[in-house]
Amino acid sequence: MQRFIWLTAFLLLLGGCDKLTAEQDVLSALKKIAAYEQNAAEQQKKLNELEQKQNKLYDQMMSYGMKQFAKVEQLSKESLELVEERDKQVEKEHKAIQSAKREINAVKKKVSQLHDENIKRQAVRLVDIEKKRYETYDDLYLHYKEMLSLEKDLYLLLQNRHTTPKQLQRQIERVNEQYKKLIAANQRLNEDTEKYNKEMKRLSHIIWK
Incomplete structure (x- = not known):
């Protein structure tokens, strides 16, 4: 699932902020947020690679089925290791986003000190959208953690020779249902990100016109 795909354009927008005066503090704070999110994007790339391996x-x-239990058991153990790696990776991503989330409060304080009303109004709008976006991310993070837990239970079942088809099917359905919730949360995050991009471009246009 792709997130943070907006960062390159965002960083380019902020690249010339050294020429600014009163607005410089605001854009400098936004650059800090972008740096934290760049870190999160790097963690997400590694997370995607682990997801592909596990899939x-x-x-x-x-394809083997429980009739080839020895093979399934070995692969499920490898999958459990990947679940643990993914858990560590998503925690790194989450830590980076939480750092960015804290920085948005600094941006809000700096925005209140702006004198240009047009810039201030647009900056406030940008901050509000970003705060909502981080709330959406927190929801996504919780869904992802729950999915990891369900996947772990699934792979433990696959290591038990006495697991029944009914038990296995029930757990697979739980994983699939959680995955649907995760996809929906990810879509909301992408929508919030698109809104943020548009408002960032507007802010840049107002400052540089």
Whole structure:
């Protein structure tokens, strides 16, 4: 799932802020946020790679079926290790976003000190959208953590020779339902990100006109 795909354009918008005066503090704070999110984007890239590896293992397990229990057991153990790696990776992503989230309060304080009313109004709008975006991310993070927990339970079931098809099917359905929630949360985050991009461009236009 792609998130933070807006960062390159965002950083380019902020690249010339050294020429500014009163607005410089605001844009400098926004650059700090962008740096934190760049870190989050790097963690997400690694997370995506782990997800792809795990998907391949899952497809293999489903192709074997429980009749080839030894193979399924081994692959499920490897999958559990990947779940643990993903958990560590998403925590790094979350830590970076929380740092950016704290920085938005500094931006809000600096915005209140702006004298140009047009710039101030647009900056306030930008901050409000970004705060909402971080709330959306927090929701996404909780859904992801829940999915990891459900996946862990699934792979433990696959290591138990006595797991019934009914038990297995029920757990797969739980994982799939959680994945739907995760996809929906990710879509909301992308929508919030698009709104933020548009408002950032407007702010840049007002400052540089």
